[in-house]
Amino acid sequence: MAALLNLSASAQQTVQGYNWKSVQIRGGGFVDGIIYHPTKKGLLYCRTDMGGAYKWNNATKTWEPLLDWVSYKDNNLMGVESIALDPNDTNRLYMACGTYTSSHGPNAILVSDNQGKTFKQVDVPFRMGGNENGRGNGERMAVDPNNGNIIYMGTRLDGLWKSDDRGSSWHNVSGISSSMVSPDTSTKYWSRPNGIIFVLFDTENKVNNKNTVIYIGISQKGKANLYKSTDGGTKWLPVPSQPTALMPTHAVLSADGMLYLTYGNSPGPSAMTDGAVYQFNTKSGQWKNISPIKPDPENGKGFGYAAVTIDAQHPQTIMVSTFHRYGKAGGDDIFRSTDAGNTWKPIFTGDVKGKYDDSAAPYVAHTGIHWLFDLEIDPTNTNHAIFTTGYGLHETYDLTNVDMGKPTTWTVKNIGIEETVALELLSPPQGAQLISAIGDYGGFVHNNLDEPAPEGNFINPHFSNTTGVSCGAQNSSIIVRVGEGSIQVGGGNIAYSLDGGKQWQPTQSAPFTGSRSGSISVSADGHSWIWTPQNNIPYITGDKGNTWQLVSGLPVNTRIVADQVNPAKFYAMALFDGELFTSIDSGKTFQQQNLNLAGGLPERTRNRGDVRGGQDRIYAVPGKEGQLWIATFDGLYRNAAKINKFQKIAHVSEIHAFGFGKAAPQSEYPALYLAGTIDGTDGIFRSDDEGKNWVKINDDQHSWGLILQITGDPKKYGRVYVGTHGRGIFYGDMIQSN
Known part of the structure; x- marks a missing residue:
């Protein structure tokens, strides 16, 4: 049975037992x-x-x-x-x-x-x-x-x-x-x-x-x-x-x-x-x-x-x-x-x-x-x-x-040692349990979380660092990853799979010579891919990377997210400038609106967590067209009826990572997962009711220092993946009470 913490009654934050295991790399x-x-x-x-x-x-x-x-x-x-x-x-x-x-x-x-x-x-x-x-x-x-x-x-x-x-x-x-x-x-x-x-x-x-x-x-x-x-x-x-x-x-x-x-x-x-x-x-x-x-x-x-x-x-x-x-x-x-x-x-x-x-x-x-x-x-x-x-x-x-x-x-002699750095985590709606983007060793496709991927890390091409991975929310057999190609094994800095990560191949071209790393977003149907290479503006392809064109209306280093339902929609933001960007033409162009956060925009300060973490980012809700959440380092927001007006979620004061997972039974809204601070308590949390109440799901023996990424599993309610800075990737499942 969950134990009640001494927190404000309105938060109703509880602690739920979880069984934590390392994703075997x-x-x-x-x-x-x-x-x-x-x-x-x-x-x-x-x-x-x-x-x-x-x-x-x-x-x-x-x-x-x-x-x-x-x-x-x-x-x-x-x-x-x-x-x-x-x-x-x-x-x-x-x-x-x-x-x-x-x-x-x-x-x-x-x-x-x-x-x-x-x-x-x-x-x-x-x-x-x-x-x-x-x-x-x-x-x-x-x-x-x-x-x-x-x-x-x-x-x-x-x-x-x-x-x-x-x-x-x-x-x-x-x-x-x-x-x-x-x-x-x-x-x-x-x-x-x-x-x-x-x-x-x-x-x-x-x-x-x-x-x-x-x-x-x-x-x-x-x-x-x-x-x-x-x-x-x-x-x-x-x-x-x-x-x-x-x-x-x-x-x-x-x-x-x-x-x-x-x-x-x-x-x-x-x-x-x-x-x-x-x-x-x-x-x-x-x-x-x-x-x-x-x-x-x-x-x-x-x-x-x-x-x-x-x-x-x-x-x-x-x-x-x-x-x-x-x-x-x-x-x-x-x-x-x-x-x-x-x-x-x-x-x-x-x-x-x-x-x-x-x-x-x-x-x-x-x-x-x-x-x-x-x-x-x-x-x-x-x-x-x-x-x-x-x-x-x-x-x-x-x-x-x-x-x-x-x-x-x-x-x-590595069994038990997990020292990777998770730069992005993807649990697709169908197929593999987890696809990871990690530093130094590229990334992995895990169909069995309790055994190392038998084929090893990404090849064709092999990356030293994978900085982004994305799939079509309605067509998750299409997966694209970007990063930095290994010196030892060439082949470029972008690759895609049409069979859920079983086989990979490089694109025929890149936006420009030297395109590397950055972030990638795949439309809901898998057709449009938008790549923002490191220190550059975004580029889009609709033909699996044979040709690329510049995306108009977006600043340098803009991270883009795809609507999880409508393949014509993409979103992006310039948080500290108070700008929200929306595309309704499959990512070819973006229109800018004012970004309205309840209580005002956050201050641009140096101490806002690790830049590779999941804070200060925009997220699109699985299965809900037009619904967005913004996880800033110092607050959590969701959009209301108007797409550019965001309400603040109470009790959340600090965020290091944020993501969605499968909805709880009798609920139609995805579960929320958050690593950060709620009502003064640090930890990893889950909400089954759109952020009204939170359950703390880790204990003091499972903190792992710096957490960079978190995402739920869309196929199994309660399962969550946690990507750390140097302690590898963990997955947690609820301990069922008798």
Whole structure:
């Protein structure tokens, strides 16, 4: 039975139980770090750049999300900068969370004493950039293996910080300052300083139950980038004779006193054109370049090195990964040495090549290995290793085959990880359950929400980003998508299907050379398509893209929606200019009217949600000719008898996403779905009576940070699809009461 909230009586807002599941894509984003507990078999975590963190469930063989409780207002916490574990307490977990150093949202250390079931949030004054350049470096945070009270955290902009009370409070370490850290000016992408990227303890040196020897690495070149303390972190000096032509990316200290470091000429995942692998003997002070192969940037054969790992049971067995070796001698690779780097064997580009099994996430077959920024050998199993990519993880259980000249097999280890960004969602009236437009990996047609699409992501053409997808409301077999074609697989930036998404083909032409991305609208009968390419004015085709003509009467970047009943009608608006546009000639021309919103137009401000979200948009009601809703960031409106006069819906104060679904039984009006704030309560809501009353359908454990898109299913009452920023796509169904 639904529980009544303490809200105004007129709103009659209730909470209804929903069962939430991920629409299965698996991965779809950059997993930038893997963190094993050094002694507890099967205990490991992974972090992502904007989709939270996960814990491995060894019983179910799936990843379990740890940050789905993060609210919209705290969504900056979804980017995980670093994870640290206490080697002597398997329950202790620390996560440094903050997506952007420029964000006004919180930066926090999340402290758990039960492996992530619950957290204490400790807001901190130092800034983090979990989705900025260098996010694959690390680990920036580490627990003293001889004293679990002590934790160090290296930051991007604010020097080195320390906690003496298991993360409850933090203070700046005076021996290391932000002035020692230089910005990376080699790239325009996040050119702010990357800062201190790793903290390593030498466990053999301790006094009074704490480590005395500590190393930190700084992401910079041309000056010292490896520092050492021999007094437990009070004083820091640069390590003598260190290489400074490149910047470190990862480091690991072996049990026999060898420090192994990978280097590049950028932090990554921005491009690298040079790199190296070095061994530093911490006992003798000697440095040695042990790079498996040397880059040749002057001849176009440049690349860097990103990851390094050691076999805990065999300290002379090490592995490293190349970075940005695309199209060069077979692409990025992992090199393995069993003699401390004196000799190496490649895993994927040698005479004996490793094999990929992508059956758990078929779309991976369309995307090569890239952003291989972390690599870990299981500390309790020499044969087991995992590496990261821009779309998730791969693992092998026959790693030592490399040593015997046999191939290894690497399977996708993504079950449970959903990290895509939903840019638009379409649940057509007939056919497929869901068609998604997502960032980086194009999009998918899901006929079964609980399994990955067997054909993988969109092809013919394959898009890197799909920014718009639309179907004919009365003829949903016709579907059109627009976006940005993949560099790897060409074919243009628009495609259409005449069979509900089973097969796709590019149009014969585009409005102009370079037309890409933007939004697409398909008339109710599927005949007319209006494409507004990015930063341009709309164009229309009535012959499946063979020819295009300019749409008159509309400004640049106008998003157009089709009437869901009458194929001759389209609508658009310029919200802040107070203009409503209507076409009654199938989209060829539009007439402008004044847009009248009850209470006046909203103010044009910067803080109106993510521009890719569903706010500040106009929506046409399924099955109701001429009926429109406008979901502004700060209010919800519907048109009355006159098409340009809109009434305001009470109690709705903030909107991030809005959409329609199948009407409730005994109702003829579509259900409304909204992500935002109603009567001061944040959440996801459904209304079955045209916005008079709302039901909250999510709980505090299902918030997912930033939500960009929402739509109901026109085929099943109560089903809703929620597209997040980095936690993939969810679908929810009502829990039926007995």
